[in-house]
Amino acid sequence: MENEAQILGTALELEEKGFKFYSEAAKKTENETGKKIFARLAKEEQEHIESLREKFSTLYPEKKHRDIPVFEVKVSMYSGEVEALKTGRDMEKESIAFYSEWARGTLQPLFASLIEFEKNHLELLEAELDYVLKTGYWFDYFESSLED
Secondary structure (H helix, E strand, O other): OOOOOHHHHHHHHHHHHHHHHHHHHHHHHHOHHHHHHHHHHHHHHHHHHHHHHHHHHHOOOOOOOOOOOOOOOOOOOOHHHHHHHHHHHHHHHHHHHHHHHHHHHHHHHHHHHHHHHHHHHHHHHHHHHHHHHHOOOOOEEEEEOOOO
């Protein structure tokens, strides 16, 4: 995967995977805060898709964009929000690693921007996971009570 067209195609697949997953998780998560977080992440992933498609069209106006394969992930009623948060966290780490590896040349500014978005997504997912699991941490700050 050395040429920019292939790199952009893979980036589009990553973002499409995230969009579809977060959209589905927002529908199936019962917790209202979790539902809002997943809906927000889906919206931001859709914006990333549009940015990547625009870049692809600019670099390769002669190529027609093909359909991106659909990522099939099911969040069962039994896996719930915790499993969705962990899956989202893993997807964000995968995206950060991919963009970090290929952020060079004409793709560097776009990928650097996407890295920052994905890091923010990762932080948000980890904070919500800490809250849901009641690990005592909220945005990297230990929370304790008088009962500790």
